[in-house]
Amino acid sequence: MDKKQLESLKQHNEQLAQVIIRLSNFYEGASTEVDKELKTLRSHLSGKPNITLAAVSIGKLNNLLMQNAQSLKKQTTDTISRLESAIKRLQRSDSITSELKSETARFLSSLSMQSGSLFSSLPQFERALILYQQALDNEPKNTNGQSTNGQTVAEAQTQDALSQPIDERLHANITAELQGLIEPYYQKNKSDKQLSEVRKKLLDGLTQHELLECCLVLIRLIVKDVVREAGVNGQVIDGLHRSIISINQDVSQTIEITQSQFENKAKHHQNLQTQISDMGEVVNQSDDLDKLKSEAQQYLEKMQDSISQHQEADKEEEEKLILLLQNMQRELTSMEKKTQQYRKKLLEQRSQTHMDPLTKIPNRIAYNERIEQEYQRWLRTKAPLCMAVVDIDHFKSINDKYGHAAGDKTLQVIAKQLKGKLRKTDFLARWGGEEFVILFPDSELKDLLAPLEEIRKKMESLPFKFKQEPVTITASFGLAKFANEDTVESVFDRADKHLYSAKNNGRNQIVSDQS
Numbered sequence: 001m002d003k004k005q006l007e008s009l010k011q012h013n014e015q016l017a018q019v020i021i022r023l024s025n026f027y028e029g030a031s032t033e034v035d036k037e038l039k040t041l042r043s044h045l046s047g048k049p050n051i052t053l054a055a056v057s058i059g060k061l062n063n064l065l066m067q068n069a070q071s072l073k074k075q076t077t078d079t080i081s082r083l084e085s086a087i088k089r090l091q092r093s094d095s096i097t098s099e100l101k102s103e104t105a106r107f108l109s110s111l112s113m114q115s116g117s118l119f120s121s122l123p124q125f126e127r128a129l130i131l132y133q134q135a136l137d138n139e140p141k142n143t144n145g146q147s148t149n150g151q152t153v154a155e156a157q158t159q160d161a162l163s164q165p166i167d168e169r170l171h172a173n174i175t176a177e178l179q180g181l182i183e184p185y186y187q188k189n190k191s192d193k194q195l196s197e198v199r200k201k202l203l204d205g206l207t208q209h210e211l212l213e214c215c216l217v218l219i220r221l222i223v224k225d226v227v228r229e230a231g232v233n234g235q236v237i238d239g240l241h242r243s244i245i246s247i248n249q250d251v252s253q254t255i256e257i258t259q260s261q262f263e264n265k266a267k268h269h270q271n272l273q274t275q276i277s278d279m280g281e282v283v284n285q286s287d288d289l290d291k292l293k294s295e296a297q298q299y300l301e302k303m304q305d306s307i308s309q310h311q312e313a314d315k316e317e318e319e320k321l322i323l324l325l326q327n328m329q330r331e332l333t334s335m336e337k338k339t340q341q342y343r344k345k346l347l348e349q350r351s352q353t354h355m356d357p358l359t360k361i362p363n364r365i366a367y368n369e370r371i372e373q374e375y376q377r378w379l380r381t382k383a384p385l386c387m388a389v390v391d392i393d394h395f396k397s398i399n400d401k402y403g404h405a406a407g408d409k410t411l412q413v414i415a416k417q418l419k420g421k422l423r424k425t426d427f428l429a430r431w432g433g434e435e436f437v438i439l440f441p442d443s444e445l446k447d448l449l450a451p452l453e454e455i456r457k458k459m460e461s462l463p464f465k466f467k468q469e470p471v472t473i474t475a476s477f478g479l480a481k482f483a484n485e486d487t488v489e490s491v492f493d494r495a496d497k498h499l500y501s502a503k504n505n506g507r508n509q510i511v512s513d514q515s
């Protein structure tokens with residue numbers, strides 16, 4: 001192999017090492033054993049890659065991933081058989097229609113053909129959910145609103161519980177949770193009629209029965225979305241897994257060929273050495289010039305033969321190597337592309353899951369992560385940390401009088417205002433509905449009163465205009481500071497209590513630990 005080819009092999013190995021390091025992140029968390037082996041693999045590949053050790057590690061990893069795939073397959077088969085018995089139970093129920101009965105029969109026969117792959121089974125779960133929902137929708141009700149089929153005691157009790165009015169607070173909490181859940185889907189697909197209707201119902205307030213219906217619509221929507229996402233992600237990971245196996249085979253072959261080339265060279269070298277020393281001996285012992293000439297000629301011819309033979313073999317091996325390298329390069333390029341697309345998608349997904357789609361500020365998931373960091377920092381350093389809870393006053397009346405679009409716009413404007421007035425190190429999130437939460441690291445409560453008062457005044461003076469009418473919008477604030485044995489929850493509760501004192505005292509004001 002010439003210097004240029006060696007250089008290219010080295011470059012490919014380094015490129016391969018980089019891709020494998022990046023790829024290995026996708027498997028992180030599959031199991032502790034996989035994680036451990038991935039760590040070893042990364043250590044072999046980082047800095048100056050050691051491909052020989054890495055190939056051993058990749059082999060082990062490959063076995064582990066295959067075992068993992070087997071246990072996943074078993075779990076999937078178990079789950080499918082549980083799903084099968086649930087659907088059989090539904091089929092035996094007296095109260096389902098004949099149409100639904102034949103549909104469950106069709107579903108059961110399609111389940112028996114299931115391959116056992118998690119991703120291909122996911123749509124079956126969704127179908128089962130739809131069948132159950134249809135059965136629930138069709139279920140005949142007696143005058144108490146209870147089902148007339150032969151229920152077990154537990155089922156009858158659950159049904160009973162559903163016919164009781166649920167606690168008002170719980171109802172409000174479920175409504176708020178559903179509002180939060182539906183928002184990203186609604187923002188992505190505003191023209192979807194069913195989505196807009198469900199969202200409107202959630203914002204206007206709904207009965208217990210309507211709330212249950214909304215839950216079902218949302219569950220269906222989310223399952224569909226998860227199935228789609230899981231399908232896409234599964235395909236990507238599957239594809240990457242296949243590429244890694246193929247590259248692993250190429251690497252092993254490359255190593256084998258390089259090793260055999262090395263051994264052949266050594267053998268050839270040894271042969272030449274022997275021939276040269278034999279020739280040396282003949283020269284030493286010979287006293288006849290003509291004989292010496294002919295013997296030397298014979299040796300030279302032998303050496304010539306052995307060199308050309310070696311060159312032939314070398315050429316063949318090199319051609320094989322070049323083919324392998326070309327293969328590897330193709331696989332690497334396609335893997336790079338796939339991982340880059342996947343990484344981009346993951347980043348997008350992460351930022352979407354942490355952002356409120358309406359106001360484009362962090363949401364409650366982001367808040368939960370950030371408050372945990374700030375709280376841990378406060379425990380460690382005791383640097384002052386404050387929290388404010390902000391709630392728009394009489395927001396329901398904006399929705400009622402001017403419509404939800406006006407309510408949405410108000411939330412967007414207020415979020416923008418709040419964000420614009422805060423320091424870069426402060427953290428603002430939409431807690432839910434018309435409520436926001438702000439974290440003030442490294443800030444004393446007494447120093448926050450004036451700036452918050454300024455924000456409150458600014459909000460009050462914002463020139464809102466709906467249906468040609470100027471509208472004044474105000475907000476109430478509850479402010480608390482972390483102290484003594486406080487936890488995240490205790491500080492939030494205190495800020496929330498202050499907020500409600502502010503509401504009870506006439507709204508549009510700030511109440512704090514110092515009030």
Ligand SMILES: Nc1nc2c(ncn2[C@@H]2O[C@H](COP(=O)(O)OP(=O)(O)OP(=O)(O)O)[C@@H](O)[C@H]2O)c(=O)[nH]1
Binds near residue numbers: 204391394404405406
């Ligand atoms: N337009 C719109 N309205 C929302 C959104 N999220 C929550 N809401 C509405 O915000 C309103 C909050 O009303 P309430 O909790 O009764 O409080 P309020 O009217 O602000 O009254 P006080 O807080 O007591 O001043 C409800 O009508 C919700 O439907 C949203 O994303 N968009």
